[in-house]
Amino acid sequence: MSLALPTAFFVLGPIGFLLWMGLAQEGADFLERARALELPKVVGQVALLATLATAWAGGLAVPLAWLTVRTDLPGRRLMHWLAPLPLAIPPYIGAIVYQILLPPGGLLYSLWGAAWVLGLFTYPHLYLLVSAALERTNPSLEEAARGAGLTPRQVLVRVTLPLLRPALLAGGLIIFLYGWADFGVVSLLRVRTLTTIIYDYIQGTLDWALPAALSVLLTAITICVLLLQLRILGRAGYAQIVSGAKPPPTVALGIWRWPAFGYAAGVLTLSLLLPLGLLGFQASRLSAPAAVAFALGQWPYFVNSVWTAVTGASLALVIALGVGWLEGRRLTRPVSGLFQIGYAIPGTVLGLGMAGFVHATLPWIYATPLMLIVAYLVLYITPACQAVKAALAQLHPSLEEAARSLGRRPLATFWSVTLPLIKPGFMGGWILVFVLSMRELAATLIVRPPGFDTVPVRIWIYAMDVGPEPQAAALALALVLTIALPWLALLSLRSRGIYPSG
Amino acid sequence: MELLALEQVTKRYAADRPPAVDGLTLTVQQGEILTFLGPSGCGKTTTLRLIAGFEVPDSGRVVIRSETMAGPGRWVPPEERGIGVVFQDYALFPHLTVAENVGFGLHHLGRSARRERVRQILELVGLETFASRYPHALSGGQQQRVALARALAPAPALILLDEPFSNLDADLRAQMREEVERILRHTGTTAIFVTHDQEEAFTLADRVGVLNQGRLEQLDTPETVYHHPATRFVAEFVGATDFLPGAVTAEGIATELGVFPNPEGRDIGERVKVMLRPDDITFVPRPDGQGVIVRRYFRGSENLYCLRLPSGHLVHSSQGSATVYARGTRVRAEANLIHVVTFSQGA
Numbered sequence: 085m086s087l088a089l090p091t092a093f094f095v096l097g098p099i100g101f102l103l104w105m106g107l108a109q110e111g112a113d114f115l116e117r118a119r120a121l122e123l124p125k126v127v128g129q130v131a132l133l134a135t136l137a138t139a140w141a142g143g144l145a146v147p148l149a150w151l152t153v154r155t156d157l158p159g160r161r162l163m164h165w166l167a168p169l170p171l172a173i174p175p176y177i178g179a180i181v182y183q184i185l186l187p188p189g190g191l192l193y194s195l196w197g198a199a200w201v202l203g204l205f206t207y208p209h210l211y212l213l214v215s216a217a218l219e220r221t222n223p224s225l226e227e228a229a230r231g232a233g234l235t236p237r238q239v240l241v242r243v244t245l246p247l248l249r250p251a252l253l254a255g256g257l258i259i260f261l262y263g264w265a266d267f268g269v270v271s272l273l274r275v276r277t278l279t280t281i282i283y284d285y286i287q288g289t290l291d292w293a294l295p296a297a298l299s300v301l302l303t304a305i306t307i308c309v310l311l312l313q314l315r316i317l318g319r320a321g322y323a324q325i326v327s328g329a330k331p332p333p334t335v336a337l338g339i340w341r342w343p344a345f346g347y348a349a350g351v352l353t354l355s356l357l358l359p360l361g362l363l364g365f366q367a368s369r370l371s372a373p374a375a376v377a378f379a380l381g382q383w384p385y386f387v388n389s390v391w392t393a394v395t396g397a398s399l400a401l402v403i404a405l406g407v408g409w410l411e412g413r414r415l416t417r418p419v420s421g422l423f424q425i426g427y428a429i430p431g432t433v434l435g436l437g438m439a440g441f442v443h444a445t446l447p448w449i450y451a452t453p454l455m456l457i458v459a460y461l462v463l464y465i466t467p468a469c470q471a472v473k474a475a476l477a478q479l480h481p482s483l484e485e486a487a488r489s490l491g492r493r494p495l496a497t498f499w500s501v502t503l504p505l506i507k508p509g510f511m512g513g514w515i516l517v518f519v520l521s522m523r524e525l526a527a528t529l530i531v532r533p534p535g536f537d538t539v540p541v542r543i544w545i546y547a548m549d550v551g552p553e554p555q556a557a558a559l560a561l562a563l564v565l566t567i568a569l570p571w572l573a574l575l576s577l578r579s580r581g582i583y584p585s586g
Numbered sequence: 587m588e589l590l591a592l593e594q595v596t597k598r599y600a601a602d603r604p605p606a607v608d609g610l611t612l613t614v615q616q617g618e619i620l621t622f623l624g625p626s627g628c629g630k631t632t633t634l635r636l637i638a639g640f641e642v643p644d645s646g647r648v649v650i651r652s653e654t655m656a657g658p659g660r661w662v663p664p665e666e667r668g669i670g671v672v673f674q675d676y677a678l679f680p681h682l683t684v685a686e687n688v689g690f691g692l693h694h695l696g697r698s699a700r701r702e703r704v705r706q707i708l709e710l711v712g713l714e715t716f717a718s719r720y721p722h723a724l725s726g727g728q729q730q731r732v733a734l735a736r737a738l739a740p741a742p743a744l745i746l747l748d749e750p751f752s753n754l755d756a757d758l759r760a761q762m763r764e765e766v767e768r769i770l771r772h773t774g775t776t777a778i779f780v781t782h783d784q785e786e787a788f789t790l791a792d793r794v795g796v797l798n799q800g801r802l803e804q805l806d807t808p809e810t811v812y813h814h815p816a817t818r819f820v821a822e823f824v825g826a827t828d829f830l831p832g833a834v835t836a837e838g839i840a841t842e843l844g845v846f847p848n849p850e851g852r853d854i855g856e857r858v859k860v861m862l863r864p865d866d867i868t869f870v871p872r873p874d875g876q877g878v879i880v881r882r883y884f885r886g887s888e889n890l891y892c893l894r895l896p897s898g899h900l901v902h903s904s905q906g907s908a909t910v911y912a913r914g915t916r917v918r919a920e921a922n923l924i925h926v927v928t929f930s931q932g933a
Contacts (some may be wrong), residue, residue, distance in 0.1 A: 486736075490690050
């Protein structure tokens with residue numbers, strides 16, 4: 085596979101480079117500097133941040149999912165539709181929103197504030213998985229439990245929730261990893277973590293060794309978490325016999341209906357309505373002429389963002405299609421497992437590793453926009469592969485065999501049967517990678533060529549330098565709306581049952 | 587004329603498992619309808635896939651019209667074999683209409699010729715009014731007909747059908763079976779069916795091949811397979827069967843139910859097992875009878891009785907459903923064998 089090789093090159097190269105740089109560090113010297121950085125304390129803080137964010141997101145997502153899917157909550161359909169939308173608001177924009185709302189220097193600028201923001205704007209990852217699992221739950225299992233003499237409350241605790249364990253683990257680990265890897269939120273809220281230390285170092289000095297060593301440490305932690313996830317999920321995948329079209333029965337909430345409604349509405353207000361409203365309000369404080377001038381001034385950054393994200397997403401999907409198709413037919417060794425490393429690397433680390441690696445091996449790419457495209461490719465090839473694989477798995481092999489027996493050669497079969505049938509899943513994967521690339525901040529900050537800013541970079545620089553002023557809010561609102569449209573399209577694909585798992 | 591020949595075809599999926607198809611040799615004549623019958627895992631579907639070209643044989647040759655399709659140093663891909671396939675799940679293309687599905691294999695024809703052929707073939711299967719529908723809007727029987735029409739459209743020399751009726755309801759199954767046979771006979775298409783349903787195999791086929799563990803146990807007309815099973819496996823798999831021990835004597839084969847002729851010329855003194863079908867056994871109730879009715883199975887048009895003979899052997903007898911005998915009734919059983927089939931004691 086001619087495209088998989090360079091991809092693997094760009095996945096492994098940066099990590100290899102950082103390992104080499106990091107391990108080249110002299111032991112005693114490193115320990116000395118690590119002590120100066122209070123490294124154990126920082127690692128403990130990040131672990132606490134990731135744990136708090138995960139618990140907070142779980143507290144938001146799980147009750148909300150159960151209420152919208154399995155109860156007679158007022159307005160449940162609308163809420164079920166709205167609940168995944170906060171994913172269109174990148175957490176660093178969420179941080180800006182709460183900066184607008186709360187006075188500077190308060191509790192927001194702490195570990196607790198960062199966990200609050202991270203949980204609020206990542207909980208839809210968990211919501212999507214848990215609500216899908218709840219919708220898939222075979223109602224006969226709960227009926228069997230009732231038949232065995234359990235009360236409805238016992239059924240919930242002993243059957244319904246245990247069946248959600250794989251979804252909870254998968255979603256929880258996504259958020260936990262996000263907490264470790266986050267750069268945007270913690271930098272804006274002035275919380276010291278591994279990513280901000282790495283970033284500050286490479287801004288201030290030309291010294292590679294210490295940031296490289298910290299990157300290796302951070303990557304080792306995230307890869308451990310990812311391996312743990314694979315291990316747990318490999319064991320906890322329950323095979324449920326799929327029932328017919330019968331939807332699971334809903335629970336009558338009784339007097340709890342309105343308190344439950346208040347809870348669900350509160351979650352959506354904090355994570356969706358309030359952010360949009362505040363950004364809109366803050367942006368509207370720009371006078372009309374100033375707004376026009378600002379829009380014209382920011383336009384080039386918009387173009388930068390869109391064309392790099394489009395190119396990255398297209399490239400990722402083409403490679404994923406080739407790899408997925410060949411792997412499905414066992415015509416190539418499995419390489420998509422390798423790509424997962426790219427997914428596990430925090431954006432800051434990937435940016436650093438790629439900058440160093442590409443500078444050393446392919447200097448003609450260094451300091452070109454190509455760097456951004458390659459970074460998006462490495463970071464998001466895994467969701468692309470998952471989307472394509474899920475689509476291909478739905479395709480029964482007898483369809484392709486039928487086309488062959490009717491006289492079509494393998495390539496003609498691919499064009500006339502395979503491609504049309506996987507198109508929805510393929511499109512879904514493209515949108516996902518496009519959205520993720522559009523909002524990428526940490527790696528972009530490091531690998532972008534001088535003068536080639538993207539919208540997230542501009543927002544971050546405004547918010548860091550000037551604070552949550554109308555300009556930052558206006559730009560953030562524009563980015564959110566740009567992401568929200570394709571994200572809505574993706575969600576409508578999901579509701580037709582072809583959302584890629586991942 | 588010989589259309590298809592398999593010569594010592596062997597296919598193994600994993601080195602540590604027995605071959606799925608083991609040294610299969612057979613020929614199929616032009617216009618013939620053949621059925622592969624066997625339990626699941628016997629290699630019948632693999633055989634079909636080897637003929638179609640979806641699997642590569644490990645050894646042996648697949649020959650169609652004297653041209654080697656697969657064999658040492660030669661491999662013709664499925665798209666060049668000119669074989670129609672009807673899949674168990676029909677494999678209709680969900681993104682194409684009925685007419686587009688049927689016309690899928692006619693890409694070499696011009697637009698008008700293709701439209702004419704599609705119309706003609708849809709008329710043959712009685713679906714001309716469904717041309718612009720999508721497969722999901724059709725019933726199971728209609729989907730089945732589209733799958734057949736699509737396979738027949740390019741006028742293949744040979745058509746392969748993998749358990750084509752297994753997804754249909756019982757009453758629809760019999761109707762579709764008849765209809766498919768009519769269409770195949772009408773077009774003179776050579777066909778190979780795969781089934782585990784013996785009734786289906788017997789009603790459709792000119793010849794039935796019984797497969798077991800990748801080997802062809804017997805390939806004969808349905809009547810021969812039923813009345814003269816070549817092996818004990820065939821005798822047991824096809825139809826209900828009891829075996830009664832017997833000894834070969836000069837007068838014939840002596841058993842508990844009497845002495846039978848010895849047309850197979852077995853040696854005197856040999857111990858054998860005689861095959862008994864339920865329709866070979868009759869009985870009359872007699873208070874001094876040596877047999878006892880152990881159980882009765884009501885089958886609608888017949889009653890099947892299980893009788894215990896004095897030796898303890900159980901045999902089955904099918905009787906009309908008009909009269910009913912109670913369990914425990916003492917009877918005298920008789921065997922009227924038209925075809926005497928025996929197997930060696932050890933077999």
